[in-house]
Amino acid sequence: MALDDILKQVPIDDVAAKLGVSHDEAKAAVEQGGAVLLSGLAKNASTSEGSSAIENALKRHEGTTGAKKVDDIDQNDGGKIVSHILGADEKKVTTKLNESKETAGIDFGKLLPILAPIVMGLIANATKSKDSTAGGQAQSGGGGLGDVIGGLLGGGDSKSSGGIGDLLGGVLGGLFGKK
Secondary structure (H helix, E strand, O other): OOHHHHHHHHHHHHHHHHHOOOHHHHHHHHHHHHHHHHHHHHHOOOHHHHHHHHHHHHHHOOOOOOOOOOOOOOHHHHHHHHHHHHHHHHHHHHHHHHHHHHOOOOHHHHHHHHHHHHHHHHHHHHHHHHHHHHOOOHHHHHHHHHHHHHHHHOOOOHHHHHHHHHHHHOOOOOOOOOO
């Protein structure tokens, strides 16, 4: 599983129309937004409390798949997910993303709530299939969950991973690493 799996689940053309940008701009923004959400989830999953909260949230998203249109996505739920993932840093993160040169003109305050339910559905389905192949025993402390999130973060194609790596290192500027 890779970040490309998120792209396959997102109606990029509909996102572009909703945000008033080109297909390529929307795709780049979805890559960056997806990477930010995954990074936040990875940070949260690094603690037993955060991992437990994520696992509980994932149960509500099992079986969720991509959408044909943005209007098919529960953006209110997506907003709640973004708030939980990014916490107190939500405004700082969206501001930094909005200021990014690669995605100028994208309103990440609108985009992240579209992406969040899709990302959660992908992780929920991936961890469920991983648990069933491991004999149904979920790993506590984020072992299985951390593997899935890490696979999504590290699995982008080489054409897009440079931009994502630059974003995570530069645009986020350590927001997830500092308290």
